[in-house]
Amino acid sequence: xxxxxxxxxxxxxxxxxxxxxxxxxxxxxxxxxxxxxxxxxxxxxxxxxxxxxxxxxxxxxxxxxxxxxxxxxxxxxxxxxxxxxxxxxxxxxxxxxxxx
Amino acid sequence: xxxxxxxxxxxxxxxxxxxxxxxxxxxxxxxxxxxxxxxxxxxxxxxxxxxxxxxxxxxxxxxxxxxxxxxxxxxxxxxxxxxxxxxxxxxxxxxxxxxxxxxxxxxxxxxxxxxxxxxxxxxxxxxxxxxxxxxxxxxxxxxxxxxxxxxxxxxxxxxxxxxxxxxxxxxxxxxxxxxxxxxxxxxxxxxxxxxxxxxxxxxxxxxxxxxxxxxxxxxxxxxxxxxxxxxxxxxxxxxxxxxxxxxxxxxxxxxxxxxxxxxxxxxxxxxxxxxxxxxxxxxxxxxxxxxxxxxxxxxxxxxxxxxxxxxxxxxxxxxxxxxxxxxxxxxxxxxxxxxxxxxxxxxxxxxxxxxxxxxxxxxxxxxxxxxxxxxxxxxxxxxxxxxxxxxxxxxxxxxxxxxxxxxxxxxxxxxxxxxxxxxxxxxxxxxxxxxxxxxxxxxxxxxxxxxxxxxxxxxxxxxxxxxxxxxxxxxxxxxxxxxxxxxxxxxxxxxxxxxxxxxxxxxxxxxx
Numbered sequence: 001x002x003x004x005x006x007x008x009x010x011x012x013x014x015x016x017x018x019x020x021x022x023x024x025x026x027x028x029x030x031x032x033x034x035x036x037x038x039x040x041x042x043x044x045x046x047x048x049x050x051x052x053x054x055x056x057x058x059x060x061x062x063x064x065x066x067x068x069x070x071x072x073x074x075x076x077x078x079x080x081x082x083x084x085x086x087x088x089x090x091x092x093x094x095x096x097x098x099x100x
Numbered sequence: 101x102x103x104x105x106x107x108x109x110x111x112x113x114x115x116x117x118x119x120x121x122x123x124x125x126x127x128x129x130x131x132x133x134x135x136x137x138x139x140x141x142x143x144x145x146x147x148x149x150x151x152x153x154x155x156x157x158x159x160x161x162x163x164x165x166x167x168x169x170x171x172x173x174x175x176x177x178x179x180x181x182x183x184x185x186x187x188x189x190x191x192x193x194x195x196x197x198x199x200x201x202x203x204x205x206x207x208x209x210x211x212x213x214x215x216x217x218x219x220x221x222x223x224x225x226x227x228x229x230x231x232x233x234x235x236x237x238x239x240x241x242x243x244x245x246x247x248x249x250x251x252x253x254x255x256x257x258x259x260x261x262x263x264x265x266x267x268x269x270x271x272x273x274x275x276x277x278x279x280x281x282x283x284x285x286x287x288x289x290x291x292x293x294x295x296x297x298x299x300x301x302x303x304x305x306x307x308x309x310x311x312x313x314x315x316x317x318x319x320x321x322x323x324x325x326x327x328x329x330x331x332x333x334x335x336x337x338x339x340x341x342x343x344x345x346x347x348x349x350x351x352x353x354x355x356x357x358x359x360x361x362x363x364x365x366x367x368x369x370x371x372x373x374x375x376x377x378x379x380x381x382x383x384x385x386x387x388x389x390x391x392x393x394x395x396x397x398x399x400x401x402x403x404x405x406x407x408x409x410x411x412x413x414x415x416x417x418x419x420x421x422x423x424x425x426x427x428x429x430x431x432x433x434x435x436x437x438x439x440x441x442x443x444x445x446x447x448x449x450x451x452x453x454x455x456x457x458x459x460x461x462x463x464x465x466x467x468x469x470x471x472x473x474x475x476x477x478x479x480x481x482x483x484x485x486x487x488x489x490x491x492x493x494x495x496x497x498x499x500x501x502x503x504x505x506x507x508x509x510x511x512x513x514x515x516x517x518x519x520x521x522x523x524x525x526x527x528x529x530x531x532x533x534x535x536x537x538x539x540x541x542x543x544x545x546x547x548x549x550x551x552x553x554x555x556x557x558x559x560x561x562x563x564x565x566x567x568x569x570x571x572x573x574x575x576x577x578x579x580x581x582x583x584x585x586x587x588x589x590x591x592x593x594x595x596x597x598x599x600x601x602x603x604x605x606x607x608x609x610x611x612x
Contacts, residue, residue, distance in 0.1 A: 032317045039318030047334035048418040050318040054311040055422060058304060062254045069112045069259075070105055095321065 018074035026081045027064035031057045033088040040095040109263035113256055117456050118477070120252035122484045125453045127246055129488055130232040131302075132446025134225065135431055135439050138186040141224030143574045144499045146558060148188045148219045149566035151212065157182055158353035161371055163214030164190045165352060167207070168376070174200050180371040183211050184388060189219065221510050222499060227517070228492070233310065236514065240313060247314045253303045260292060281462045288455040291448050298445040299452070305429035308422065335415045336423075338372070338401055341380035349373070349381060350407030358409055359385045359400050366391050366398070379405060389432035394423035454485045478535045479528045486540040487524035489585070493547035494520035496578075500554045504563060541589035549582025551575065 038053030039046075064081060071077035133140065142148070164180040171194055179193040194205040208217040227236075235242035274286045292299070307314060312327055323329045331337040352371065359368045369388030375381050381404020386396050397420065401410040415423075427433055431442050461478045469477075498516035502509050528535060552575035558564050564571065 032315065035315050035318045036321050039322045045416070045418075046322050047330055048416050050322050050330055051334065051418050051422055053318045054315045055308055055418075055425070057311070057315045058251065058254070058307045061251055062258065065251065065255050066109075066112075066258060070108050092321070 015074045019068050019071075019077055022074065022077045022081060023065040023068035026078065027061050027068060030064045030081055030085050030088075031061035033085050033092055034060045036095070037088040037091040040091065106263055109259040113259040113263055114460060116252050116259065117256045117453075118460050120249045120256070121453055121457045121460075122480060123245065123249045124253050125450060125457065125484055126235075126488055127232055127249060128446060128450040128453060129492075130228045131306075132443055132450060133492065134229045134232050135434075135443045135446065137225035137229050139225070139570050139574060140228065141222075141226065142186075142188065142570045144222045144224040144496070145189075145217075145219035146564040146571075147504070148217065150188045150568060157367065158351075158356050160190055160211045161352045161356065163212065164192050164209055165349070167209055167214040167216075168192055168194055171205055171207075175376055176374070178371075178373040178376050180373075182367075182369055182371070182388075184369065184390065186390075189217050190214070220499075220504050221507075222513060223510065227495065227514055233306075243310055243313055247307060247310060250303050250307050254300070257292075257296070257299055257303070261296070264289070281459070284455055284459045284462055288452060288459055291452040291455060295445045295448040295452075298442075299449050301428060302446070302449065305425040308425045309429055334419050335412065336419060338374060338382050338384050341375050341378070341382050343375070344378045344380040346377055347379040347381070347405040349376060349383075349404050350402075352383075354407035355383050355385055355400070355402040355409070358402070358407075359387075362400060362409075363387055363391075363398065368400075370396075373404065376404070381405060382410075383407070389427075389430075390435075391433075393427050393433045394420055395427035395430055395432060397423040397427070457481045457485065480525075482528040482535045482537060482540060483521075483525040486537070486544050486585075487521050487528070489581070490524055490540070490544045490547055491517045491521035493544065493551065496551055497547070497554070500558060538589050538592045541585050541592065545582045545585035545589060547582075548578045548585065551578040551582075
């Protein structure tokens with residue numbers, strides 16, 4: 001019984017650690033991809049696009065952060081983050097191809 | 101996590117609040133004080149008075165430009181910040197071309213003569229201003245820490261609101277005579293909800309002021325990392341002129357008069373001169389910050405040698421939004437009454453964070469928290485919540501206690517701030533049976549309430565040039581802060597015998 005409790009506690013600790021990394025690091029990476037995608041969204045108003053991306057990025061970061069702690073499991077938190085990041089990552093990749 | 105959404109959010113609110121709370125308390129306290137940055141500076145330079153005969157801006161600017169020329173060297177850029185209703189002295193900056201030393205000169209000048217100001221060399225309110233966002237740490241580390249704390253603050257605000265099913269009912273609930281935990285919780289909720297829009301706006305706009313540091317990835321991909329190129333394209337900064345042949349500068353009165361006409365009586369607050377003394381010299385005037393909501397937004401550019409204005413298109417609405425956010429954060433548009441209101445809001449935010457920290461340690465008694473953990477949280481709470489105000493008071497005291505011509509002042513005053521803070525930490529970490537809240541609060545009360553007495557002494561000795569409304573306001577505020585600390589100390593003393601929840605840990609008393 002005590003061994004079981006111990007395992008539950010260890011699992012919970014790992015869950016919290018994983019969620020924290022997802023929120024702090026994953027959330028920032030997600031917000032960064034969002035910024036890149038917004039920045040390259042307009043060629044004519046480049047400066048406006050970059051500034052808009054930067055200004056709105058913190059909402060995205062905070063949203064991702066909260067998602068990581070409200071998802072029902074750490075795995076779902078990571079998967080949700082990755083899924084939402086896909087379109088931004090695709091946009092960023094296609095842009096970097098056209099730049100270089 | 102934790103079974104339900106609400107419980108997850110409550111859990112997140114608690115832990116995020118605890119871990120960033122101490123830092124956030126320091127950021128919000130010094131930030132609130134920064135609303136009175138100019139007034140604090142004025143109080144800390146008592147030799148300067150507001151001159152009765154307000155001189156013409158053009159004459160003041162000319163005097164400042166003479167001083168900049170006298171400093172000489174190969175200047176890349178000059179900046180003159182004209183005195184205004186809040187700041188009695190002219191401020192000048194000089195940036196030298198790369199490779200020349202010293203690369204940067206900063207001076208306060210007497211507006212009439214352009215000679216270096218006779219005032220004592222103190223950082224004044226600027227110290228609290230810089231501490232507020234860089235914690236006086238080297239390089240960018242302080243700014244990064246502050247930025248991360250701001251994100252956690254937003255997380256704590258949102259999670260606190262969502263976790264709160266009956267937020268409006270609780271807003272009208274204050275039970276100071278209920279159990280201690282309940283009273284702290286009510287206080288935390290009221291302070292948090294009362295100024296919630298302020299908390300959200302000030303935190304978000306704070307992130308926007310440093311967004312070039314926090315989120316540079318768009319600049320990397322669209323401008324190859326050259327932030328100056330982005331700012332120039334957005335019309336925020338003037339494009340740097342190329343090196344050209346020497347040429348004298350047109351009288352500064354021309355651009356100043358043109359600015360007054362264009363801004364319909366509005367006044368230039370800052371004069372930037374890029375590559376002074378060349379054919380390509382560029383003069384840029386920025387409207388006085390008290391006249392616009394958007395910060396450093398209204399700008400006019402002129403050709404250096406002949407003073408003709410350079411036509412430019414107005415900045416885009418995105419730039420306007422950014423500068424308005426900036427302006428909302430720094431609050432330079434606010435008059436004295438509104439600024440006092442903003443200060444109250446900032447203090448409310450500080451109180452929300454402070455009560456939240458106390459609440460954590462009070463409720464930790466009910467939870468399964470380790471003894472050493474509880475000891476540390478409670479003592480760190482004391483060292484930050486009461487220790488930081490004591491350190492600020494010590495910073496003010498240092499200004500009056502150092503001899504007025506002391507050359508060590510520039511370093512000595514901040515040293516006094518940090519050493520007092522460390523001293524409070526060490527004292528509170530001593531193995532007292534209970535954290536010495538009441539004695540520390542009494543120290544804080546005394547340190548603030550006695551500042552007006554120091555002022556009276558300085559006034560009698562002739563150290564204060566003219567005891568104007570700024571000094572009166574400062575002294576009244578210090579006395580009020582002292583009284584507030586005394587009131588909290590009395591309340592704690594009164595309740596000690598009955599308050600078993602906060603002041604005693606009956607089962608597991610910590611006796612080192």
